[in-house]
Structure formats: structure tokens, C-alpha cells
Amino acid sequence: xxxxxxxxxxxxxxxxxxxxxxxxxxxxxxxxxxxxxxxxxxxxxxxxxxxxxxxxxxxxxxxxxxxxxxxxxxxxxxxxxxxxxxxxxxxxxxxxxxxxxxxxxxxxxxxxxxxxxxxxxxxxxxxxxxxxxxxxxxxxxxxxxxxxxxxxxxxxxxxxxxxxxxxxxxxxxxxxxxxxxxxxxxxxx
Numbered sequence: 001x002x003x004x005x006x007x008x009x010x011x012x013x014x015x016x017x018x019x020x021x022x023x024x025x026x027x028x029x030x031x032x033x034x035x036x037x038x039x040x041x042x043x044x045x046x047x048x049x050x051x052x053x054x055x056x057x058x059x060x061x062x063x064x065x066x067x068x069x070x071x072x073x074x075x076x077x078x079x080x081x082x083x084x085x086x087x088x089x090x091x092x093x094x095x096x097x098x099x100x101x102x103x104x105x106x107x108x109x110x111x112x113x114x115x116x117x118x119x120x121x122x123x124x125x126x127x128x129x130x131x132x133x134x135x136x137x138x139x140x141x142x143x144x145x146x147x148x149x150x151x152x153x154x155x156x157x158x159x160x161x162x163x164x165x166x167x168x169x170x171x172x173x174x175x176x177x178x179x180x181x182x183x184x185x186x187x188x189x
Contacts, residue, residue: 004012
């Protein structure tokens, strides 16, 4: 190997330094690009975090204001629940009263079959009475007819009595007329 001349060494060093400079420039450009991208990522991340923090603060403020409203409504609901509890007690008492009434009705209804039998017997007796009343109606019609005949007979008898009375009066007149000459006789009292 031949010894290199200082010029060759200078060229080799210069080429090496140029390559080193290019490599360092490339590394610097790459670092700058990485830095820019990292900065952009950090900026967008910070912007996103700021937006998220704003949204979270909005949600928290909404939640706290709604919690106040919810608390107020819960207090109102507590009052309603107490009223409903009293109403449930009243309903329970009413249901108990209704249970007693239903038990009494059951006791009253338990005699219904016996009443039904009595009603059937009464129905039979009423239909018998209806038949008897129909018979009585027929008898009344016959009695009415007989009374009509009796009335006609009485009218005839009355008429005949009137005629008899007239005949008897006529006979009395005739007897008086026949007895009139006897009144001149001395032995008449």
C-alpha cells in the first residue's frame, strides 16, 4: 500500500467531512421535522384537551345545577311519598273494611241456595194460588150469572106480587062491595 499524500488525505478528510456534514444536516433536518410533527401533535393534543376540559367543566356545571334541581325535586318527592304512604295506609284500612264487607256478603249469600229453594216453593204456591184464583173467578162468574137469574126471578116475583097485590085489592074491593048490603041487616055488630 502506498502511502497517501497529504493532498489525498485532505481530500479523504474533506470528503469524509462533507459526508459527515450531509449526515449531520440530514439528521438536523430530520430532528426539525420530528420536532415540528411533535409540536403539531402536542398543539392538537393540547387543543383537544382544552376542548375536553371545557366540555367537562360544562358537564360538571350542568350536573351541579341539575343536581340542585334534582335535590329540590327529591325533596318534593319525599313530601309526596309521605302523603302517598298515608294514602296507602288509608287504602289498606279501606281494603280491610271491604274484606269485612265481602265476608259479610259471603255469609249473606250462603243462605241464597236455601232462599232459592223457598222461592221455588213460593213460586209453586203462587202458581197454585193463581189457578185457585182462576177457579174462583169462574165461580164468581157463575155466581154473577146465578145472581142475574135470581135478580130476574125476584123481578118476576115482585111483578107477580104486584099483580097479586092488585088482585087481592080487587078482591077486597069486591068483598067490600059484596058485604055492603049486609050492613043494612040488624044482626051486624
